[in-house]
Amino acid sequence: MAYASVKRYKTLVRQRVEEGDFPALAVDLLKAEPSTKGYWGQEWDELVDLLRGLPGEVRQRLGNALAEQYHSAEAGPLARRGALVLIGIISRGLSEDLLSAERLQELDQLGRERYFWDSSRLEVLAEQELAVGRPLAPAVVAVFRRSALDTYRSGDLRELVRKLPETVPVPNVGEEWAERAMADAEGPAWRALLAHAAGATASKPSPAWDQRAEGLIGALGTDRVRTTVLPWLGLVGRPRTFELERGQYEPDVNSAYDPYNANALRGLAWLLSLLPPHPDTARALGALVVTSLKKVAGMGPRNPKVANAGVIALARIDSEAALAELARLATRITYKATAKIVDTALEDRATALGLSREEIEELAVPAYGLTEVGHVEHRLGDVTARIEVHGTRAVLGWRSAAGKPVKSVPVAVKRDFADELKELKAAVKDIDKMLTAQSERLDRQFLARRTWSHDTWRERYLDHPLVGTLARRLLWTVDGTTVGYADGALRTLTDDPVDGGSEVTLWHPVGREPAEIVAWRDWLERHEITQPFKQAHREVYLLTDAERATDTYSNRFAAHILRQHQFNSLAANRGWRNRMRLMVDDSAPPAVRELPQWGLRAEYWIEGDGEEYGVDTTDSGSYVRLRTDQVRFYPVDAPENSAHCCGGEYTMWLRDGADPVDPLPLSSIPPLVLSEVLRDVDLFVGVASVGNDPTWQDGGPGGRFREYWSSYGFGELNQSAETRRALLERLIPRLAIADRCTLEGRFLHVKGERHTYKIHLGSGNILRTPNDQYLCIVPKATVGGPQAGYLPYEGDRTLAVILSKAMLLAKDTEITDPTILSQL
Known part of the structure; x- marks a missing residue:
């Protein structure tokens, strides 16, 4: 609204007041609404001051006139909201509480929104409620808090939030973790701790913040704070307890964090770093980092600031478990800003210990209680618990006093060893996560140009209780001799044991003779060793x-x-x-x-x-x-x-x-370098190409990708698919459906009772007789390979899809899925 218009309305207000024509004044003020679209911005401050300065009797009459206009047939939603705001502006000191029910209804609707426009002056509605002695609903408090976080909000809104009574919830309602916190945190000491956490608005805690936090923790006890707060973090990221309204083009605000509560989460992470180190704390902080970086449609990561706070907290904890979480996160985090903080934390730890970054990552891997490579036993009364690593998974098993396997957790263990059982289950989860992280780290070592002294390598890799389960399934070069681990020792191709050595590197097929590569594949198969990722079967990309x-x-x-x-x-x-x-x-x-x-x-x-x-x-x-x-x-x-x-x-x-x-x-x-870079790019194409989508037979939007989809989905094989073909040649004879399968060119041919099918070895797409008609079968997101016996490496999802489809189509008369049957 231009200043000239404001000046005109100020003159009009004085004129209508002198005339005593308050109905007309109410109409005049509400007519201004189309110009302002209901936003009583800073240009209107002079007019607002004028209205508030009117005598009480005048304001009362104007309020009554505005109330009448609120209920008039001509008033639209913005005009009615404008009437409520105007009444709020002039209501200070008035005896009559005008439109209280309507105001409550407006506030109730407001509580379903994430923010509101600052210039709408809706804080006056809350001020009215507080002035008449009614508390604000928790959802309404939440929207005012969220809105006040905006740097450009008016001082009136921030002042309203500052003077909210101490009885309002801390933190905001609407998130499961927050409501659990409010239920658990009874009493002034807990409220003070939560309020201090909610004030964590800086990028990292200051000495003054830490000092205040330590005092609050001391009043409650460190163990009590840890055991109370950690379950809250386990609920972070769950669906909201009530959804906020979302505009057509707005991001998915209901999957994001409440920004006020996000500050509280940052503060809680920092608080936990002040407690005595505990493995549960490190686990919870690591999980908080990962959860906070999950993507939200239209927004990106949920809340990188909370993720950063979790990393900072881990970096401040001097424990093996915290360092292990940092090392694990270094392999998992892809968000650049948070990854940089993780890198800095690991670099700082390495510098403090006089080590390289690579060495600190190696030393950061804990054993998680494993006493030998891949397993450990615990005696719990008459029962023996055994954790064993199978591939990249840890399994918790049980044996009775007689040594017989027990399928489920014995009742006596649940009753008498509840804490030990909890820790065993936590260790299994930790091992699973760390195995995945270490497998990915090892897969990246081909380009790291790493060499190890023999003794260091044995300690950190071959004989490490956890990493050893991966290292013993890989090929290494010791002083120029390629070796693998089998039957309790390092062995050559001819199974001769190799003892000692000076320098160790990770073996790669580039530069090796084809006969040597095939021989090592045979050696792995003979010893039934499944590699954690492709190494002996790794694709090699030579210059064309x-x-x-x-x-x-x-x-x-x-x-x-x-x-x-x-x-x-x-x-x-x-x-x-x-x-x-x-x-x-x-x-x-x-x-x-x-x-x-x-x-x-x-x-x-x-x-x-x-x-x-x-x-x-x-x-x-x-x-x-x-x-x-x-x-x-x-x-x-x-x-x-x-x-x-x-x-x-x-x-x-x-x-x-x-x-x-x-x-x-x-x-x-x-x-x-050329081979590994091109292998990465082949992976990007092989996984992310729209040609892999079995539902894109129509060519996608407008059919413009039909030609590409056909040429990719059934075209020449890339290097990965050629590797897959070579493996299937050895694998198919062992399958139960071997007599129904043949490999021809780019396809695995499967003979069913209804049709013969051709499965493309690159995309997994299917053609069937007659006339190579396309058959659409969409695999499950978590498809697993069939029981095909020994596989030489893990991680090829397309291979698992192809084998699963072959098993299904070989018995096509047993198919019951109506979507597939309609195509047969």
Whole structure:
């Protein structure tokens, strides 16, 4: 509202008051509503001051007139809200409480919103309620607190929140963990602790904050605080106890954290770091970090600030369990800001101990109570509990006093050893999480250029109670001799034992003769060793004639259509840096993997696909799909390339007169680096390509991807699929359906009773007789492989899908799924 309009309304107010025409004055003020859209912003402060300065009798008459207009047929929702606000503005000191029921109804509706506009002046409704001695509903308190966190909110709103009575809930209602906290935290000491936690608005705790927290903890007792607070953190991230209203284009606010409660969570994390170290505390903080970084549609991570607080808390705890959580998080976190804090914490710990970052990660892996590689036994009365590692999973088993296996937890253990049972179950979960993290860390060691002294390697890897379960299933090179672990010793291809040595490295098939690679595959099979990831069967990507011709770039994985969000997650998990492409006028660098040990930077050029907002993008504007282009290599310190998010030529961004740097010839890239980088890119395409989606026979939106879907879903095999084919040649003869299966070219042929089927070895898509008709079978998200006996490595989901489909189709007369039957 322009100042001239405000001045006019001030004159009009004085005129109507002199005339005593309060109904007309009420109409005049509400007519201003279309101009302001109900937002009584700062331009109206002078008018507000004028209205509040009117005599009490005048304000009372104006209030009555506004109440009449509220109930008039002409008043719309904004005008009615405006009438309530105006009555709130003029009501101070008036004896009559006008429109109290309507005000309560407005506040009740307000409690279902996440925020409200500052300029709407709705805080006056709350002030009225407090002035007449009625408490505000907890949901209403919550929306005022959330709104007051905005830096640009008016001082009146922040002042209202500051003067809320001590009886209002701390923290906000609506989240399960918060309501559990309010139920558990009875008494002024607990309330003071929660209030202090809710005041954690800085990036890290100050000495003064810590001092106050230690005093509050001391009043309650450290053990009591830990055992009370940790269950609260276990409820973080659960669905809200009541949902907030969400606009059509708003993000999923009900899956995000309440921002006021997020401050309380930060404070609770810092509080826990002041307690004596305990494994349960480290577990809870690690889980809080992971939960806080889960993605919310339209928003990204739920609350990175809470995740950061959890990492800071872990870094402040001097214990093996806390260091182990940091090391585990280092392999799992992909959100850049939080990952940087984890890296800094580990670097600081390494520096303090005089170690390298790699060494601190190795030493950070605890045994979790395992006394030998992969297992431990505990005697609980007459019962023996045994934790054993099978692959990348830990299993808790039981034996009776007679030594016989017991399927479930014995009643005596539940009754007499409840605490021990709880710790055993927690250890199994910890082992599972750490095994996954360590498997991923080991898989990244191929490019780390790591070597170990023999004794150090045996201690940290081969004989480590937990890491040893992975290391003993891998191949290593000891002083130039390749060895594997079998029958209690390191052995050569001819099973000769190898004792001692000086230098150890992780074996890689690049540069090895094909006969040697096949021989080691046979050796693993002979000893029935399932590797935690592909090593002996690892794909090798050698320079092709086409790449020699292009010289400085590879088109091997160009012209693919990838699901952007899936690609982004995969890239982050493999150590690549990438920015999501939005349908906006902006540029972004390619997906990048920096290899400082080699002085190199790998780039995968990508661009957003599509032009229709809402069809080719999410509601938040990020592209649903990407188009792929070249892979290039540069010196690690070369200026960065960038291109428009919607597509276009990549150009090098030069600063301060820097000269452009040419891409490096592919022939100059070490074969190991080239192979591992291209393997990553093959993984991105092999997993994220829309060609893998069995429901895309129609070619997706507008059918424009039909040709690509067909060519990818049934086309030539990539290196991963070729590896899969070689494995199936050895595996199929052992299957119960071997007589119904044959491998021909790109397909596994399966003979059923109704039809013969062809399963593509790359995508897992199916064609059936007659005429190669497409058969759509959508695998479950958690599909597991059939009982096919020995498998040489873990982690190939497409292999599991292919085998599952083969088992199903070989017995197609037993299929009961109506969706599949309708296609047969």
